Amino acid sequence: MHRILITEDEPRIAAFVKKGLSAQGFMTEVATTGESAITMVLNSDFDLMILDLGLPDKDGHEVIEALRGQGAVLPIIILSARDDIGDKVTGLNAGADDYLTKPFRFEELLARVNARLRQTAGHSQTPEAEQVLRAGDVVLNLLTRQVQVGRKTIDLPAREFTLAEVLFRHSGQVLSREQLLDQVWGYDYSPGSNIVDVYVGYLRKKLGNDLIETVRGMGYRLRG
Numbered sequence: 220m221h222r223i224l225i226t227e228d229e230p231r232i233a234a235f236v237k238k239g240l241s242a243q244g245f246m247t248e249v250a251t252t253g254e255s256a257i258t259m260v261l262n263s264d265f266d267l268m269i270l271d272l273g274l275p276d277k278d279g280h281e282v283i284e285a286l287r288g289q290g291a292v293l294p295i296i297i298l299s300a301r302d303d304i305g306d307k308v309t310g311l312n313a314g315a316d317d318y319l320t321k322p323f324r325f326e327e328l329l330a331r332v333n334a335r336l337r338q339t340a341g342h343s344q345t346p347e348a349e350q351v352l353r354a355g356d357v358v359l360n361l362l363t364r365q366v367q368v369g370r371k372t373i374d375l376p377a378r379e380f381t382l383a384e385v386l387f388r389h390s391g392q393v394l395s396r397e398q399l400l401d402q403v404w405g406y407d408y409s410p411g412s413n414i415v416d417v418y419v420g421y422l423r424k425k426l427g428n429d430l431i432e433t434v435r436g437m438g439y440r441l442r443g
């Protein structure tokens with residue numbers, strides 16, 4: 220299981236990222252200052268760090284320089300509200316591996332985290348078992364992002380695929396609308412929106428009516 224350090228002083232964002240990554244099976248810890256992040260990375264065995272640039276005690280670039288100067292090789296993904304190109308270049312030059320601008324969607328962060336971890340593992344392909352998710356006669360291929368329904372192969376728009384992926388990963392469990400909103404749409408949505416219900420409707424139409432069960436008052440469940 221991969222361990223990820225989230226260096227972020229904004230509690231709402233730290234909690235959002237932590238919750239999302241934990242739901243995907245990552246072990247996560249949060250550091251709220253640059254100094255504590257450096258100490259944690261150097262004294263523990265993290266596989267990746269997500270790093271905010273505007274920290275209370277240090278600039279994120281200084282954190283990267285300090286870590287790379289001490290020989291830390293873990294992938295670092297900058298997650299920052301600053302989107303000016305100079306900051307990106309400085310961050311990448313300092314030794315960051317990737318850069319994501321706030322506001323961001325969880326699915327995008329997750330894709331980058333997975334890409335970095337695959338690279339570090341030294342293989343560009345995950346084993347077959349991790350590339351596909353199955354339920355009944357529906358198979359989700361995470362590499363090609365295609366879905367097979369019986370003998371038919373279909374392409375889903377990105378958001379529908381992500382919703383399907385989240386449901387498949389939690390097959391048999393009830394997921395609330397709020398959990399699905401968080402994981403698929405990010406923190407940037409209007410509460411009370413019925414977008415989840417609308418998209419579940421799209422998936423039922425394409426993948427089969429019985430696949431996703433409505434659990435009254437609670438949410439949705441994929442029949443495993």
Ligand code: CA
Nearest residue numbers: 228271273274
């Ligand atoms: Ca900050």
